Amino acid sequence: MRRRRSRRRVNACEAGFPNSVEMFSRLKNKVGEVLLPGDEFCFDTDDTISLTESVKAEKVVCGPGLRRSGDRLVVCKSGVLRHKQPNVFWMDAQQKRYVPAKGETVIGIVTTKSGDVFKVDFGGSEQASLSYLAFEGATKRNRPNVQVGDLVFAQFLIANKDMEPELVCIDGSGRANGMGVFGAGGLLFMVSLGLVRRLLAPGSEIMSDLSQLFPCELVVGMNGRLWVKASSIQRTLIVSNLLQSCENMTATQRRELFKRVAQGAL
Amino acid sequence: MTSFTCDESVSLCEGNMMEVCGSTDSCLREFGCEQSLLSRPDGSASFVQGDTSVLAGVYGPAEVKVSKEIYDRATLEVLVQPKVGLPTVKERSQEQCVRETCEASLLLTLHPRSSLTLVLQVLHDDGSLLSCSLNAACMALMDAGLPMSCLFCGVTCAIDADGRIITDPTAAQEKESRALLTFAVDSTERKVLMSSTRGSFSVHELQQCIAVSQKASEKIFQFYRDSVRRRYSKTL
Numbered sequence: 331m332r333r334r335r336s337r338r339r340v341n342a343c344e345a346g347f348p349n350s351v352e353m354f355s356r357l358k359n360k361v362g363e364v365l366l367p368g369d370e371f372c373f374d375t376d377d378t379i380s381l382t383e384s385v386k387a388e389k390v391v392c393g394p395g396l397r398r399s400g401d402r403l404v405v406c407k408s409g410v411l412r413h414k415q416p417n418v419f420w421m422d423a424q425q426k427r428y429v430p431a432k433g434e435t436v437i438g439i440v441t442t443k444s445g446d447v448f449k450v451d452f453g454g455s456e457q458a459s460l461s462y463l464a465f466e467g468a469t470k471r472n473r474p475n476v477q478v479g480d481l482v483f484a485q486f487l488i489a490n491k492d493m494e495p496e497l498v499c500i501d502g503s504g505r506a507n508g509m510g511v512f513g514a515g516g517l518l519f520m521v522s523l524g525l526v527r528r529l530l531a532p533g534s535e536i537m538s539d540l541s542q543l544f545p546c547e548l549v550v551g552m553n554g555r556l557w558v559k560a561s562s563i564q565r566t567l568i569v570s571n572l573l574q575s576c577e578n579m580t581a582t583q584r585r586e587l588f589k590r591v592a593q594g595a596l
Numbered sequence: 597m598t599s600f601t602c603d604e605s606v607s608l609c610e611g612n613m614m615e616v617c618g619s620t621d622s623c624l625r626e627f628g629c630e631q632s633l634l635s636r637p638d639g640s641a642s643f644v645q646g647d648t649s650v651l652a653g654v655y656g657p658a659e660v661k662v663s664k665e666i667y668d669r670a671t672l673e674v675l676v677q678p679k680v681g682l683p684t685v686k687e688r689s690q691e692q693c694v695r696e697t698c699e700a701s702l703l704l705t706l707h708p709r710s711s712l713t714l715v716l717q718v719l720h721d722d723g724s725l726l727s728c729s730l731n732a733a734c735m736a737l738m739d740a741g742l743p744m745s746c747l748f749c750g751v752t753c754a755i756d757a758d759g760r761i762i763t764d765p766t767a768a769q770e771k772e773s774r775a776l777l778t779f780a781v782d783s784t785e786r787k788v789l790m791s792s793t794r795g796s797f798s799v800h801e802l803q804q805c806i807a808v809s810q811k812a813s814e815k816i817f818q819f820y821r822d823s824v825r826r827r828y829s830k831t832l
Contacts, residue, residue: 455660
């Protein structure tokens, strides 16, 4: 199976707390627990500072769903608290609407062609712009062949709440790196953002289960859009139905289903 | 679908808080909730309190009409659809109550120039409709993953002719009541975010009702937590 994916970068804010060793352990204690908006991590500032021991202030990096408010850390999305070494924390939430973040790769649909930019719908609150020069090997003379309605796999160059999002189909060194316009065939469908993150997680169980079934080409956009192409239409549909049903299944249920399909429900 | 029953009545006897036990019947009806039951909206929830039932759907952050665009925050639109017929003045006032509560708890500045639409479909009204709508709205907003500074819940109190406070009244109890008060309570400080009242009552009664609502809100917030935990149990 060929899989195009890129490293996911967390839209993070760094919160350096004066006494963050304590904050760190409090956060650590809650990893894997379900938290609701309004839950707080506050820490009591120590009035006495040890003069003999050097207190090393650790920084805590807050990803999506966590906000710093004064001397407290407030949860603003319901979900499961996750942790990544050494000091990254974020809320893992099941949601359907995509909010763009810089560096994330998405599957977009070209909606209009105006002058030197394409407008791309990626399922967010506004359309992103994609320059015709932001393709591999594109020059002013040599325009890429992109039509309205085409699918593109691109990454965000600009994504913040105050500016129009901008997509590019090249990486920093001008290479396509898996991005660009999709070829003919294949099937595009939507899943929840939580499932997409589970698919893209390193060593994903769903991916390894799926790769044992039959060869297929799968493109995963962080915006909840998946594109599948297998050797036949039937197989493409099987893969798409399997992935959509993974949404609400436990690991054992999923393994059971994949086993049944592998045994020849085809 | 998760549901929760509370049989014991709430009694407030601690410290200098108002004594409301004995004369009040402050038990909530059985309530239940289901999240993300609709496929099209970005977040949805149904909330059932006794026979009152409301279905909520949230869309957004989505593209906004230029006329409704606010440059530094998201535009929140709340639509209440009655069980039959077209929305009337009553629904309009409910829309405003829900919208103001949601605006107080949502962090709208994180999604400027976008629109949030909350649709509340009344499935059945057997009293405490506004509080049920508020609860459904909160669950749906949570399901949509919108950034919120705190949660909120709605509690309706009815004061009957004898001056007894009934929380979460049925339609019949509402009809007999002298006054009907609905409060939206936030989850962090248990403060009143919104109040909607009808009928006549004294200041003392108002404070009693707020105290009862704050006490009852704890149960609802605990239920929210259990319900969300159950929802995420498969991905833990």
